[in-house]
Structures are given as structure tokens and as C-alpha cells.
Amino acid sequence: MYRFKPELRIPGPVPVPTEVLGRMSQPMINHRGKIFKDVFPQVLARLQPLFGTKNPIFMVTGSGTAGMETAVANLVAPDTPVLCLVGGFFGRRWAEICQAYRAKLHVLEFPWGSGIDADQVGDYLKQYPEIEVIFMVHNESSTAVLNDVEAVARARGRSEALLVVDAVSSLGGTPVEMDAWGVDVVVSASQKCLMTPPGTAFIAVSPKAKEFMAKNESGRYYFDLRKYEQFLEKGETPFTPNINNVFALDKALEMLETEGFANVFARHRLMRDMMRAGAKALGLELVVEDKDASPTVTAVKYPEADAFRARIRDTYGVEFAGGQGPFANQIFRVGHMGYATPLDVLTALAVLEIDQKKFGCAVEAAEQVLDRS
Ligand SMILES: Cc1ncc(COP(=O)(O)O)c(C=O)c1O
Known part of the structure; x- marks a missing residue:
């Protein structure tokens, strides 16, 4: 009715605040021009405290899943041994993307509605020390569970495995401490706690993950983070970005910073x-x-x-x-x-x-x- x-x-x-919608409502501009370059790198830098990191953050135009695929495309080659921690729909999505990239897939299933048991992860890694990358979800939106990322990071023990975290529905609503927890890649998206429309994904990458990505010789193009890094040095993205989402984020961050x-x-x-x-x-x-x-x-x-x-x-x-x-x-x-x-x-x-x-x-x-x- x-x-x-x-x-x-x-x-x-x-819902997107009216103030944010107002900031988006402006004529289209050149994404390689001064106005964009004045705003874009600063907006990414202002996301760093929400990611809890000093690492660079890259922006990919696409939804949260594009951010997840970016992580996988850069880290996973055929037969890379990976472990996906699955306790819901989005944990399963990690496994599906890894499968699409022909990883050597290990899956640890947890009951839907319960948090990931870090001890089980630690035991699994002792049993399969060859695992190179672990994928997990921070806030599993399908079950409404907030997983303990720090505990999983610690449970790696002697394992050198990288930890990749989907923080799509947590970042900006609850602390994410990428550096303090020892997380290697964090992925998020624009349309949740960041109060902006869908269409942009954010990926923070640790130096260790960057090194790992550099050794991955398998093919990638739109999602190739090496391109995003090169272009960010000029204050740009390699491909035409969702320009007005960047202005939206500028305003939304201002609102969150003020609060x-x-x-x-x-x-x-x-x-x-x-x-x-x-x-x-x-x-x-x-x-x-x-x-x-x-x-x-x-x-x-x-x-x-x-x-x-x-x-x-x-x-x-x-x-x-x-x-x-x-x-x-x-x-x-x-x-x-x-x-x-x-x-x-x-x-x-x-x-x-x-x-x-x-x-x-x-x-x-x-x-x-x-x-x-
Ligand atoms: C935890 C989580 N991960 C990933 C996604 C996928 O994001 P998108 O629908 O923007 O591709 C969502 C979306 O609901 C999500 O809640």
C-alpha cells in the first residue's frame, strides 16, 4: 500500500542519506581530470582507519563480489591450495569463486548460525600445512553471525597462509583491524555501512599479499591489482570508475567522521x-x-x-x-x-x-x- x-x-x-545523494548530483566530469584526482586518493586514504590499516586500498568498479573476485584473481592460480571457511551463503561464495579459478579447494564447513571455530581452523592447518590462502567472511550477512577474524588469524600458528577477509557487511559498522589482527587482504563494498549506492568495491592489500600476488603468473585483466596500483600513483583508476560513487563516499565519510x-x-x-x-x-x-x-x-x-x-x-x-x-x-x-x-x-x-x-x-x-x- x-x-x-x-x-x-x-x-x-x-538507504542513502539525502546529503550523500546531493553530493552525487552533479554533471559528469573527466575521470582523468583535476577535480577527480583531487578527491579520489584522499577518499581512499580516509577509508584506512575503517580498515584498520596503513596498507594501500584499491577501488574496483563493481559490486562486493567483484571485490571478492579481485582478491581471488590476484592470489589464486590453478592448483593453488586454498582453504575456504564456510558458515553461510557468502562463505560459500568464496569457495565458488576459488573453484572458478581452479584452486585446489579445501572447505571447512561450520553450522549456519554459528561462528567459525578458530581451533578447528588451527587443527586443519596443521593437518594440511600446504594451504597458502585462507578465505573467510567477517560478517556473514546470510546468518547474521559476526565471526572472530582475530582468532582465526591467530589460529594460523606456524602456518604462513595468507588470510583474506570479506568485510562487505561489517566495514564501517564494527571495528576491522587489518594490521593489528594480521590480515592480508580485506574486501568491502559501498552499499552497506558506508551508506553509498552499490557499484564500488574496495580491496586493501598487505605487503606480504602483494609479494604473493606478484608471483602469480595466471591471467587477469580488469581485476589485475598491479594496474590499480600504477594508476593510483596518478590519482586514477585504470578503467572508467563509478565517478559519482566516489563523491558519495566523500560525503558519507564526512558524516561518519563527524559522528x-x-x-x-x-x-x-x-x-x-x-x-x-x-x-x-x-x-x-x-x-x-x-x-x-x-x-x-x-x-x-x-x-x-x-x-x-x-x-x-x-x-x-x-x-x-x-x-x-x-x-x-x-x-x-x-x-x-x-x-x-x-x-x-x-x-x-x-x-x-x-x-x-x-x-x-x-x-x-x-x-x-x-x-x-
Ligand atoms: C558478507 C557479504 N559478502 C559479499 C556480498 C556480495 O556483495 P554484492 O552483492 O555487492 O556482490 C554481500 C552482499 O550482500 C555480503 O553481505
């Missing part, structure tokens, strides 16, 4: 706690235990979840995401990342209350969390 004013509560893309990154992360934790308290107050079961819960998305078990999502979309214009893989029609997911506030969580809970015909309890429980914060 009210689709003309969508309330987008999915785990990306997220302060520590406050941004605290806001995401607060929204997680409110959402979880509200769902529990309604007697609903959460997919993920408190210790592994994502600050950017919450997954809730719900009978006939897809019919519920259709009801609230058609009646109120509220859009929740559905379940993927084994969770199809079993759960719904509420995104609370990027341009989202506690009020958005209260709205999401109000819609749930209406569907459950239990008025007040979820909003009240969430309000109490807000009061205590």
Missing part, C-alpha cells in the same frame, strides 16, 4: 541489542547466540517468513530480507547498518508487534536497552 516510501531494512543496499567512528560502532551495537531484546520479548527465536551476534543485521526465526515479509512490504512499505540456503522461508533478516538509527529499530519492532498482535512488549524491551545505553 505504501511502497512509494520504502522503509528499506535489508542488509544492504541501505566519530567509535560512536558509529556504538550505535550499531545498540541497534543490535535493541533488535534482539525486542524479538526476544515477543517470544521469537533468534538464529544466532548473543556471543556471535552481528551488529549490522539480525536474523529471526519466523513461521512462513516469506509471507510475513510480503504482508509488511505490501501494507507498510517495510522491506525485511528473507532467508538464504537452508534458511529459505524459515527466517527473516533485519538490516540495521549504515544510515540507520535506534528509531528505525523501533519501527521494525512495531511492525513485528502488529503482525504478532502483541502490542507494546517489543518496543518496550528495546526502549529499555536504549535507556540503559
Whole structure:
């Protein structure tokens, strides 16, 4: 009924602030001209604190998956022994991309809805010391699990394996500490916590990963990070970039910097706690235990979840995401990342209350969390 004013509560893309849309609305410019070069390298440098790194960050025009494929294309040759840690849809995507590049693929599966067990990873690496690259997801959007990247990095022990992390739905919403944790490649994307439209991916590369990439003789073209490095020295990208997304990011970063990154992360934790308290107050079961819960998305078990999502979309214009893989029609997911506030969580809970015909309890429980914060 009210689709003309969508309330987008999915785990990306997220609503884009009007200020950001305004910054994008300008005539097209030359991507090899001064205006672009004045903004682009600075924007990438301003992402470094969010990646927790002093390493260079490259931008590829494409979605988050393009960023993932960039990592694989540069690191993996046929028969490169790799280990993919799979606990959901996006962990599986790492494995599919590695397979497409004909890696010697090892997969460690974890139950959907639980965090990656770092001890198991350590044991596996002792058993298969030949593994050269490990791929994992920080925030598994399909299950709403936040994985402990630092623990996995530490669990490598004596293994020299590189660690590659998909931080597509975590970066900008929760700390990512690439250097302190010892991560070699971090991939993220524009349309989640960074509050900008889809279409740009970001890849940070450690010196060790760069060395490894230089030895990889297999073919790559659009995703060849050596080209991106050369062009970044001139403040450019090798191919025509998504120019207006760069201006969007300039403004979005300004907004996040003004709020302060520590406050941004605290806001995401607060929204997680409110959402979880509200769902529990309604007697609903959460997919993920408190210790592994994502600050950017919450997954809730719900009978006939897809019919519920259709009801609230058609009646109120509220859009929740559905379940993927084994969770199809079993759960719904509420995104609370990027341009989202506690009020958005209260709205999401109000819609749930209406569907459950239990008025007040979820909003009240969430309000109490807000009061205590
Ligand atoms: C954790 C994670 N990784 C990767 C992706 C893929 O990103 P894209 O859809 O932009 O290709 C997504 C998108 O939802 C994601 O949430």
C-alpha cells in the first residue's frame, strides 16, 4: 500500500542519506581530470582507519563480489591450495569463486548460525600445512553471525597462509583491524555501512599479499591489482570508475567522521541489542547466540517468513530480507547498518508487534536497552 516510501531494512543496499545523494548530483566530469584526482586518493586514504590499516586500498568498479573476485584473481592460480571457511551463503561464495579459478579447494564447513571455530581452523592447518590462502567472511550477512577474524588469524600458528577477509557487511559498522589482527587482504563494498549506492568495491592489500600476488603468473585483466596500483600513483583508476560513487563516499565519510567512528560502532551495537531484546520479548527465536551476534543485521526465526515479509512490504512499505540456503522461508533478516538509527529499530519492532498482535512488549524491551545505553 505504501511502497512509494520504502522503509528499506535489508542488509544492504541501505538507504542513502539525502546529503550523500546531493553530493552525487552533479554533471559528469573527466575521470582523468583535476577535480577527480583531487578527491579520489584522499577518499581512499580516509577509508584506512575503517580498515584498520596503513596498507594501500584499491577501488574496483563493481559490486562486493567483484571485490571478492579481485582478491581471488590476484592470489589464486590453478592448483593453488586454498582453504575456504564456510558458515553461510557468502562463505560459500568464496569457495565458488576459488573453484572458478581452479584452486585446489579445501572447505571447512561450520553450522549456519554459528561462528567459525578458530581451533578447528588451527587443527586443519596443521593437518594440511600446504594451504597458502585462507578465505573467510567477517560478517556473514546470510546468518547474521559476526565471526572472530582475530582468532582465526591467530589460529594460523606456524602456518604462513595468507588470510583474506570479506568485510562487505561489517566495514564501517564494527571495528576491522587489518594490521593489528594480521590480515592480508580485506574486501568491502559501498552499499552497506558506508551508506553509498552499490557499484564500488574496495580491496586493501598487505605487503606480504602483494609479494604473493606478484608471483602469480595466471591471467587477469580488469581485476589485475598491479594496474590499480600504477594508476593510483596518478590519482586514477585504470578503467572508467563509478565517478559519482566516489563523491558519495566523500560525503558519507564526512558524516561518519563527524559522528566519530567509535560512536558509529556504538550505535550499531545498540541497534543490535535493541533488535534482539525486542524479538526476544515477543517470544521469537533468534538464529544466532548473543556471543556471535552481528551488529549490522539480525536474523529471526519466523513461521512462513516469506509471507510475513510480503504482508509488511505490501501494507507498510517495510522491506525485511528473507532467508538464504537452508534458511529459505524459515527466517527473516533485519538490516540495521549504515544510515540507520535506534528509531528505525523501533519501527521494525512495531511492525513485528502488529503482525504478532502483541502490542507494546517489543518496543518496550528495546526502549529499555536504549535507556540503559
Ligand atoms: C558478507 C557479504 N559478502 C559479499 C556480498 C556480495 O556483495 P554484492 O552483492 O555487492 O556482490 C554481500 C552482499 O550482500 C555480503 O553481505
